[in-house]
Amino acid sequence: MRRIGKFEWKIVLALLLTAAAPLLFTAIMVDRLVGESMSVGVNDRVLDALRQSVDLYKEVIETRLRLARTQILALADDEAFLKAVQKGAFDEVREPLRELLQTPAIQRVRLLRKDSVLVEEERKPPPDPAGVKSRSDVFDLPGGERIEAVLVIARSFLEGADSLRELVVTLESFQTNFQPWKLAYYRVFLFIYFWILLMAVVLGYLLARSVTRRVAQLVSATRRATTGDLAVRVPVRGRDEIGSLAESFNRMLDEIQRTRDRIVYLEKVSSWQEIARRLAHEIKNPLTPIQLAMQELHKSYRGEDSSFTAKLDQSLEIVEEEVATLRRMVETFSEFAKLPDVQTIPVELNEFAADFLRKNPQFASRVSLQPLRERLEIRLDPMLMGRVLMNLVNNALDASPGGEPVEIRVGREGEFGVLQVADRGVGLSEEARGRLFQPYFTTKAHGTGLGLAIVKKIVLQHGGEIFARDNPPRGTVFCVRLRAGSTPPANA
Numbered sequence: 001m002r003r004i005g006k007f008e009w010k011i012v013l014a015l016l017l018t019a020a021a022p023l024l025f026t027a028i029m030v031d032r033l034v035g036e037s038m039s040v041g042v043n044d045r046v047l048d049a050l051r052q053s054v055d056l057y058k059e060v061i062e063t064r065l066r067l068a069r070t071q072i073l074a075l076a077d078d079e080a081f082l083k084a085v086q087k088g089a090f091d092e093v094r095e096p097l098r099e100l101l102q103t104p105a106i107q108r109v110r111l112l113r114k115d116s117v118l119v120e121e122e123r124k125p126p127p128d129p130a131g132v133k134s135r136s137d138v139f140d141l142p143g144g145e146r147i148e149a150v151l152v153i154a155r156s157f158l159e160g161a162d163s164l165r166e167l168v169v170t171l172e173s174f175q176t177n178f179q180p181w182k183l184a185y186y187r188v189f190l191f192i193y194f195w196i197l198l199m200a201v202v203l204g205y206l207l208a209r210s211v212t213r214r215v216a217q218l219v220s221a222t223r224r225a226t227t228g229d230l231a232v233r234v235p236v237r238g239r240d241e242i243g244s245l246a247e248s249f250n251r252m253l254d255e256i257q258r259t260r261d262r263i264v265y266l267e268k269v270s271s272w273q274e275i276a277r278r279l280a281h282e283i284k285n286p287l288t289p290i291q292l293a294m295q296e297l298h299k300s301y302r303g304e305d306s307s308f309t310a311k312l313d314q315s316l317e318i319v320e321e322e323v324a325t326l327r328r329m330v331e332t333f334s335e336f337a338k339l340p341d342v343q344t345i346p347v348e349l350n351e352f353a354a355d356f357l358r359k360n361p362q363f364a365s366r367v368s369l370q371p372l373r374e375r376l377e378i379r380l381d382p383m384l385m386g387r388v389l390m391n392l393v394n395n396a397l398d399a400s401p402g403g404e405p406v407e408i409r410v411g412r413e414g415e416f417g418v419l420q421v422a423d424r425g426v427g428l429s430e431e432a433r434g435r436l437f438q439p440y441f442t443t444k445a446h447g448t449g450l451g452l453a454i455v456k457k458i459v460l461q462h463g464g465e466i467f468a469r470d471n472p473p474r475g476t477v478f479c480v481r482l483r484a485g486s487t488p489p490a491n492a
């Protein structure tokens with residue numbers, strides 16, 4: 001497994017801290033708050049006060065009932081009242097009975113004779129049965145009569161007492177269970193806390209890895225590039241800073257590789273030019289003596305042998321032909337060896353291409369121009385760039401034995417001006433594709449294989465680039481790209 005890098009550790013730690021600190025702080029605060037409110041809300045003093053309130057309720061209810069009973073018993077003991085009852089003067093009992101209703105808990109009183117016949121009844125206006133709880137009490141009088149009383153207690157009173165009692169029970173159980181509950185909550189909290197922290201770590205790691213993996217790719221690509229591997233590239237992922245860094249890195253390597261290829265090619269071409277110069281020199285010198293010697297031999301034969309004369313004629317012809325070919329080659333070699341330095345001037349690209357065709361009327365029937373719609377000024381050496389076009393057009397015509405038309409196209413690609421020579425000819429063979437710009441590579445009987453080497457050297461000296469591609473469905477396009485408006489690099 002890959003080692004976790006320092007940067008990853010830092011991000012993981014930062015996320016862990018960000019997750020852990022506020023949670024821990026909140027947990028401590030909540031714990032303290034709960035503890036505080038417990039000590040304020042549920043303590044022994046509060047519970048005692050509540051218990052006393054319950055007792056007070058009970059007391060009040062009982063006192064009310066007791067008062068009612070005492071009042072009735074007092075009447076049952078009252079001599080005047082008893083006398084009136086004995087006498088049967090029931091008119092006189094009405095008043096004391098009515099007075100009993102002054103006591104809050106007494107709802108109704110009845111006086112009944114010995115034979116249970118109702119003598120007198122006094123009552124308050126009937127209360128809402130749902131709002132009270134009532135009970136009957138009977139008080140016997142000495143003469144066998146009875147007082148029946150209905151006593152009521154307001155239900156809200158009783159309910160008040162009940163709910164207070166329930167509250168006390170709840171609080172008592174809360175107080176005894178608080179510690180175990182607290183522990184249970186702690187356990188749940190710790191469980192959730194653990195998972196949150198774990199998630200923070202995993203998330204932090206994944207986040208860090210997505211960043212560091214790309215940075216690591218950049219680092220290793222840079223290392224490889226410094227050891228000379230300029231083919232290395234990093235994948236461009238994401239639109240963030242690392243993505244654009246990767247893009248710039250790749251672009252930089254493209255540029256370095258192009259520059260290095262250019263330098264390598266120009267160095268190679270220089271040594272080939274030296275070889276060409278020597279070859280031209282070595283071949284050129286014996287050509288005239290060979291030709292003169294052969295002419296001398298031809299002239300000096302005075303014999304009669306007609307077959308020998310014919311052979312001599314034929315030999316002279318062959319030698320002269322081959323010497324002429326060798327002269328042409330020597331010319332091309334010296335031309336290649338003595339390529340002049342580039343002298344650039346600002347030139348309008350359309351005009352330059354049109355001028356080339358005007359100066360070479362031999363191409364008029366087969367080569368056409370497709371100009372760019374805008375004006376595009378480029379610094380170039382018209383004489384050398386004319387040689388580039390000349391070589392490319394000649395190659396295109398050579399590759400089109402059926403007389404197919406050739407096109408010179410002027411174009412623009414961003415900051416580059418483009419000159420293309422497109423044909424509908426035989427196309428590039430696999431071998432030609434790999435060796436096009438190598439000097440002395442030719443597939444032609446009388447070719448020198450120097451045309452494209454000269455072309456490439458001139459283009460590179462202009463700071464441009466050249467490449468060939470297919471021209472579907474048939475043929476080849478040679479593209480020369482020249483930076484618009486920039487000064488070409490110093491001559492190599």
Ligand SMILES: Nc1ncnc2c1ncn2[C@@H]1O[C@H](COP(=O)(O)OP(=O)(O)OP(=O)(O)O)[C@@H](O)[C@H]1O
Binds near residue numbers: 395425427451
């Ligand atoms: N337009 C083209 N279509 C197909 N093949 C091409 C084309 N241009 C060049 N080639 C191939 O590339 C080879 C090298 O071309 P280059 O111009 O360097 O030399 P050459 O044309 O053979 O010789 P010279 O330029 O001296 O006449 C050619 O022999 C040919 O095989």
Ligand SMILES: [Mg+2]
Binds near residue numbers: 391394395450451452
């Ligand atoms: Mg050629």
